[in-house]
Amino acid sequence: MxxxxxxxxxxxxxxxxxxxxxxxxxxxxxxxxxxxxxxxxxxxxxxxxxxxxxxxxxxxxxxxxxxxxxxxxxxxxxxxxxxxxxxxxxxxxxxxxxxxxxxxxxxxxxxxxxxxxxxxxxxxxxxxxxxxxxxxxxxxxxxxxxxxKSPQQQQKQEAEIIVTQDNQESIDTTYVVPSQQNQESDNIVQQQQQKSQDNSNNNKRKAIEENLSSDRTRQRLSSLTAI
Missing domain, CATH: 3.40.50.2300 (Response regulator)
Known part of the structure; x- marks a missing residue:
């Protein structure tokens, strides 16, 4: 045996x-x-x-x-x-x-x-x-x-299981919250980048319009001078 x-x-x-x-x-x-x-x-x-x-x-x-x-x-x-x-x-x-x-x-x-x-x-x-x-x-x-197991050992094991579950929940919570914050931060960064890009595009449009207007002015002035 x-x-x-x-x-x-x-x-x-x-x-x-x-x-x-x-x-x-x-x-x-x-x-x-x-x-x-x-x-x-x-x-x-x-x-x-x-x-x-x-x-x-x-x-x-x-x-x-x-x-x-x-x-x-x-x-x-x-x-x-x-x-x-x-x-x-x-x-x-x-x-x-x-x-x-x-x-x-x-x-x-x-x-x-x-x-x-x-x-x-x-x-x-x-x-x-x-x-x-x-x-x-x-x-x-x-x-x-x-x-x-004795009742004391059983209670101890159950307490350990509860503590483990609580720790797991806190870990999960800690994991979820920063991810949400990071996502919000990413959204803010994307919005700021979008605004910067929009501002840049607006500035380019203004510069182009100014150049066009200055060219037109020069043409008018030159034509007036020629006359």
Whole structure:
């Protein structure tokens, strides 16, 4: 498989303390052409995501030496020792760098209050075990969210487009106005040249008429002198 094909895959982090359930969800996700990373606890999931639980104040801190992998979706079991799927969900949604990653909860128990609590906390879906291929097919629209730009990036891009349009309009306006001025200037120059030409022609006519009149006068004078 080529490098471009791998980069175009969705990367899912699956969290479950049961090895059988991890193998099942991994198989289903790979059937849907997803890249899968599996871990067996919530704390390992946070570590993989670049966060580490701090027992003193129950918050997560970033690991400076961790190279963060791009995760498009997290699917986690609800009932796990140490940290439940609900606890993991809350920590992810409280993290500024991870809160936009979609989270799906799995559980073998159908407890309506548990389901509603997870959905209210920000879970995208709540699947009952065993997870089926039809359930996995519902994940793609949620994974697509991480492939799209964030609202801030989208607003920035739209602002850049508006600024570009404004600049283009100002350029067009700047281009049109001088051309009109140049055209008007050319018209004025042509009018002045036409006036100069007309004046020159008028002067020539006057000179010719004066010469004719002077010649006529000379002829009359000479004829008078001859008489």
């Amino acid at each position: 080529g490098m471009a094909a791998v980069e175009s895959q969705f990367h899912v982090l699956a969290v479950d303390d049961s090895v059988i359930d991890r193998k099942l969800i991994e198989m289903l996700l790979k059937t849907s052409a997803c890249q899968v990373t599996t871990v067996d606890s919530g704390s390992k999931a946070l570590e993989f995501l670049g966060l580490q639980e701090n027992d003193k104040n129950q918050t997560c801190v970033s690991l400076d030496n961790h190279q963060e992998a791009e995760i498009n979706l997290i699917i986690t079991d609800y009932c796990m020792p140490g940290m439940t799927g609900y606890d993991l969900l809350k920590k992810i949604k409280e993290s500024a760098s991870l809160r936009n990653i979609p989270v799906v909860i799995m559980s073998s128990e159908n407890v309506p209050s548990r389901i509603s609590r997870c959905l209210e906390e920000g879970a995208e879906e709540f699947f009952l075990k065993p997870v089926r291929l039809s359930d996995v097919n519902k994940l793609k629209p949620h994974m697509m969210k991480t492939k799209c």
